[in-house]
Amino acid sequence: MSKPSHRRAVSILQEFRDLLDKKWKREVVCQCPRRPRCVCKRRIVCVARMEDWMETTAPEHTSTNLTRLLDDLYRMVSRTVFPFEATSVLKRQGRCVRVLGALLSLGRGDLIDLFHGAGISDNVVLYNTKLVGHDQIGLLKYLEDNGVSNAMEIIDRFEREISVFCTPSLDMYMELNLENWKEDRRMLPFCKRQRISKKGGTATVYQVAIQKDFVSDPELASALEKSAYKDHEFDEASRVRP
Incomplete structure (x- = not known):
């Protein structure tokens, strides 16, 4: 995999950030229970639209937007774990579309291979946005073993950011206690x-x-x-x- 030019890297990453802020992040009603002042984020990400964009191939390119993103993230790291393929993000087992979105939002998309390698998938964060026990310990060790400084601070920031990517999917016959989702800091759509x-x-x-x-x-x-x-x-x- 060839390393892309600096100009290209800025272009695709900036396009993602612009779309995230202007198109995919949506306002929701305040959901603070019995509080005189709103403290919730009141914004969630439309992951379906974000994923559609990732799987789209722009007319002037031969690779999907996701592949181009990963190519540009590859340029930012020196670890042998990369290159990280688009199939690793989208595959059913170990899927990490939401995880990648949150890391890109934090400006740390270059860590996606390490989060994925430590077993942090969409299924993990959908179950609980706060990493606990084995998930947190394993991720912390994996980051530190790969030379990532301020690993615990990165995990804390990730936990705060991932909640806006984890709103529950609604379906006709769902049996989901929505009150539990609010207690887990996730916003309802x-x-x-x-x-x-x-x-x-x-x-x-x-x-x-x-x-x-x-x-x-x-x-x-x-x-x-x-x-x-x-x-x-x-x-x-x-x-x-x-």
């Missing part, structure tokens, strides 16, 4: 939320709105067609009633 009533002593019922891009399940998308509307702030959205 609701652009609007309105409390309707309380049921009994503890249950609270909300009507929510979700942007079209976050409804990837075809059956759920079909069920929400009648409630779709044009929102002046969030573009195309659908209301979800209990």
